[in-house]
C-alpha cells in the first residue's frame with residue numbers, strides 16, 4: 022500500500038472532476054436523486070500522481086489506480102512540510118492510520134488476489150518488501166530495484182518480463198501487484214508455523230441492552 026502525503030497540490034485539485042465523480046445527468050425518475058456528496062468516486066491516482074482523499078467522513082467509492090485507498094491507509098496530513106525545520110515549527114501531529122484488513126465497500130474495486138505459485142510472493146532480498154507497483158525494473162527486465170531500500174537485485178526466475186519503450190514491464194497492466202495499490206498475496210507454506218487448524222471454540226457474548234444494564238459487559 023502506498024501512502025499519500027507530500028507537499029504540493031494534487032493533479033486537478035480544486036477543479037471539477039478531481040474525484041472523478043460523474044456529473045449528474047438529467048433524469049425523469051420522480052424519486053429524489055442521490056446527492057453527489059453521499060457517494061464520491063475516488064481514484065487513488067490521477068495524472069500520474071497520488072490523489073489526496075477527502076475527509077474521512079465522506080462516503081467513497083474507491084477506484085484503485087495504483088495507490089491504496091484511504092480505507093486501508095490514511096495520513097493525518099494531506100500536505101507535509103518539506104523540511105524538518107518547517108515541520109517542527111508547525112507542531113502538527115503526523116501519523117498514518119493503517120487498516121490492511123478493511124473490507125472494501127460494495128462498489129469499491131475488489132481487492133485482487135495474487136498467487137505467484139510455489140515460489141511465493143516476490144520480495145526484496147534486502148528488506149523483504151513485497152513486490153509492488155513502485156518497484157522499478159531495469160536491465161531489460163532482468164533486475165529490479167526496491168522502492169523501500171533501493172537495493173537492486175536479479176528478478177527471480179520465472180518472474181522476469183521485457184520492458185517497453187518507457188521502461189515499464191510489458192505485463193504490468195496484467196499483474197495486479199504491479200498496477201494496484203492493494204492486493205492480497207497468497208502465502209506459501211513457509212509463511213506458516215503449522216497448517217491452519219479448524220476452529221474449535223466459539224465464544225458468544227451477549228451485549229444487548231439487558232446485559233449492559235446489569236453490568237455483564239462492564240469488564
Ligand SMILES: [Zn+2]
Pocket residue numbers: 145146147148149150167168169170171172
Ligand atoms: Zn528493499
